[in-house]
Amino acid sequence: MDGRVLGLNGVTVRRGGESLIEGVDWSVLEGERWVVLGPNGAGKTTLLNVASSQLFPTEGRVEILGERLGGVDVFELRPLIGYAGASVSGRIERGTPVLDLVVSAAYGYLGRFREEYGTPDYGRARALLGHWGVADLAERDFHTLSEGERKRVLIARALMADPELLLLDEPAAGLDLGGREDLVRRLSKLAANETAPALVVVSHHVEEIPPSFTHGLLLRDGRVVQAGPLDEVMSAENLSETFGLPLKVERDGDRWTAKAA
Numbered sequence: 001m002d003g004r005v006l007g008l009n010g011v012t013v014r015r016g017g018e019s020l021i022e023g024v025d026w027s028v029l030e031g032e033r034w035v036v037l038g039p040n041g042a043g044k045t046t047l048l049n050v051a052s053s054q055l056f057p058t059e060g061r062v063e064i065l066g067e068r069l070g071g072v073d074v075f076e077l078r079p080l081i082g083y084a085g086a087s088v089s090g091r092i093e094r095g096t097p098v099l100d101l102v103v104s105a106a107y108g109y110l111g112r113f114r115e116e117y118g119t120p121d122y123g124r125a126r127a128l129l130g131h132w133g134v135a136d137l138a139e140r141d142f143h144t145l146s147e148g149e150r151k152r153v154l155i156a157r158a159l160m161a162d163p164e165l166l167l168l169d170e171p172a173a174g175l176d177l178g179g180r181e182d183l184v185r186r187l188s189k190l191a192a193n194e195t196a197p198a199l200v201v202v203s204h205h206v207e208e209i210p211p212s213f214t215h216g217l218l219l220r221d222g223r224v225v226q227a228g229p230l231d232e233v234m235s236a237e238n239l240s241e242t243f244g245l246p247l248k249v250e251r252d253g254d255r256w257t258a259k260a261a
């Protein structure tokens, strides 16, 4: 695999004559922690759907964990990719207990029992829920949880199969300030763990970039504005171009802020 977890070359996704993403080149290496930033409609979710093997590009080459998309059975690949996003919540049946949802992820299902789960599976699921601060919600119906609780449960679920690549689509969206700060702290801790998978987190806000994250990709109108180490990417010039307004960007310790200039 060459240390490369994800490789996109000239990747374009078109729908109805429109390009959702256009000519994207991107490499993610083992141990890297990426944030993908861009305004609404920039193509971030589309990019993550390609990276998680859920969407085939119209053009270009995609390699995930050393396998070429199109030349590999995606059902073998997907258990190695942890994914959490709003599209997952929408597919969970009403009445699904949190613990079932997490434990079934080891087999790529969304809470429906098609396998016999063993005690170690339940132990791991409970430990992950504990790690993300939601152990006491194990028996609850997923759909009765608050937005912040759902986000943490979905991350625990995404980690259940011990993935080599973890993709999180807007994990902080809809959280209040305390919830956001708690999530940023937990993601930072995960990022600092050398044994954690390669991480990609999509966000609209530079304030949500967890400390310990290493790289950034800026997306506007489906095209990459800049991609690379965070210190190089996070300039006022790059972010102003990405979000389409003059911005002042500051680094305060290990956190970032941006506001209109």
Ligand SMILES: Nc1ncnc2c1ncn2[C@@H]1O[C@H](COP(=O)(O)OP(=O)(O)OP(=O)(O)O)[C@@H](O)[C@H]1O
Pocket: 015, 016, 018, 019, 020, 038, 039, 040, 041, 042, 043, 044, 045, 046, 047, 204
């Ligand atoms: N199936 C589709 N057919 C046509 N257009 C689509 C389709 N899916 C997405 N789009 C459009 O592609 C663009 C990129 O969408 P995408 O969801 O990837 O953006 P995003 O950066 O994740 O946006 P947001 O931050 O608002 O979630 C948007 O303009 C969207 O309306």
